[in-house]
Amino acid sequence: MAKKIGIVYCEKIQDASCVGCAKCYKAVNENTFAFEGAGEVRVVFKCGCGDCPGLVVPRVDLQMTVLRSLGVEVDEIYFGTCVKKATMLMNCPMNVEGVTRVMQDKFGVPVHMGTHDY
Numbered sequence: 611m612a613k614k615i616g617i618v619y620c621e622k623i624q625d626a627s628c629v630g631c632a633k634c635y636k637a638v639n640e641n642t643f644a645f646e647g648a649g650e651v652r653v654v655f656k657c658g659c660g661d662c663p664g665l666v667v668p669r670v671d672l673q674m675t676v677l678r679s680l681g682v683e684v685d686e687i688y689f690g691t692c693v694k695k696a697t698m699l700m701n702c703p704m705n706v707e708g709v710t711r712v713m714q715d716k717f718g719v720p721v722h723m724g725t726h727d728y
């Protein structure tokens with residue numbers, strides 16, 4: 611059975627350097643980088659971080675609620691490489707470690723940082 615994932619993207623970077631999120635889809639579909647050896651993976655949601663300061667949890671919560679109502683369970687959540695770059699290079703104000711812990715506790719799924727290296 612395919613692993614179902616959601617990807618959270620940086621609203622300052624998406625469609626600026628990662629137009630249309632083609633890079634994440636390529637990594638998922640070709641099982642490269644974060645998805646190496648992961649078998650079949652399906653992206654079941656993508657969600658913006660909410661823009662600075664990154665109030666992302668309510669947005670993901672809404673996604674999870676809608677997906678549950680549709681009978682779709684999410685197995686893992688990823689912060690896109692855009693968020694990784696934002697935290698490393700752009701003074702991203704999001705408390706990524708705290709948000710990761712909250713999402714793991716609240717949604718009961720692993721939360722990873724980074725999706726590809728393109």
Ligand code: SF4
Pocket residue numbers: 617618619620623624625627628630631632633634635690691692693725
């Ligand atoms: S890293 Fe992925 S999620 Fe983020 S903007 Fe690029 S392609 Fe989209």
Ligand code: SF4
Pocket residue numbers: 619620621622623659660661662663664665692693696697700701702703704
């Ligand atoms: S810099 Fe951080 S909080 Fe701001 S839009 Fe990007 S990921 Fe979201």
